[in-house]
Amino acid sequence: MTTPEAQERFQALVDGHKKIVYKVCHSYCRNPDDRDDLAQEILTQLWRSFASFDPRYRFSTWMYRIALNVAISFYRRERVIERHVAPSGGQLLQVIDDQAGEPEEIERLYRFIEALDPLNKALVLLYLDGNSYQEIAEVLGISETNVGTKINRLKKAMKEELT
């Protein structure tokens, strides 16, 4: 599925969900250059998998799965997935309004997420993004009960960390 229509449709869908890529990259990479590399890895993988996307399912769930799988692999210095994107010479996700920067609380939250292991990073990110336990379970492939247990544990850890 590489028709111009498919490309356009993909671009429109990704544009509508670009925040997912931004937040995943910010949670898994401290370095801005790495973030951009990761964003390119994610977008490349999304495009490669787009042919198998079933429109009956939510695009965001599908996108989360791919973005998180790529990010975890990238984070762990995955070498199976070598970098296969040549430097583009530009930023894929451009911040066009950075006057105020991120509020302090959001910065602290990103730092808290950054300190977590790659699987719990994914969990917190999905929770903060307003996903239900069922949706989180679908993306991560664990049970809803398990999601609840982990969220409660992370809430406790966060209270200790950020108070």
Next chain:
Amino acid sequence: MIDLDEMREKWAEHDRKLDTSIRLNRQILKTLQVNKARWALRRMAVILILGAIATLAVIVPLGAFIYANISEPRFALPAAALDLIAIAILAAQIAQAAIALEIDYSRPVAAIQKRLETLRIVRIRYIQGIFLAAALVWTPLLIVSFKGFFGLDAYSLFPGAWLAGNALFGLAVIPLIIWLFSKFGSDRVMDNLAGYNLKAARGFLATLSEFEDEQA
């Protein structure tokens, strides 16, 4: 006091702000879309499949050699040993290619990460196996290739003690190789050979299992 639920509201504000503060560079996205760059996992699978074809090209003539020399165990047995090693290599190549081709990033995170980690471990074991086999094959390879390519009998060309010494040396080297793997298994050298760190791969696999199984 800050908690995760309060932060969820702040995060929602942050999320709304991102709608206007970030822009997707469609030109770069377009470049990525038309980029015919390699897909590493598929590329790896293709390399492994080509390797498997090459291994088959060794297995088949070895089979023919064994058949031709079935009445002479001194030739047939070393060839059978080589054939068994080649079959094991072929099986490992097919297993890796199958795992690599099955990886679909749109499947749940825990399942895919487990597959990737399994692939890492299989790959490390494969590299280690190649090293161990290399220590063993030298003498049978000499015997079989002399006979197969030149029709020469290595047993009469080289003293029996020399051949036996080489075979024994190969066996003796195995514990040394195993020791080296255990000693430097997580070292950069081994990581570069296999591409990964076995200890780290096992550790992450254990973390994944724990992450998946934990209920309360």
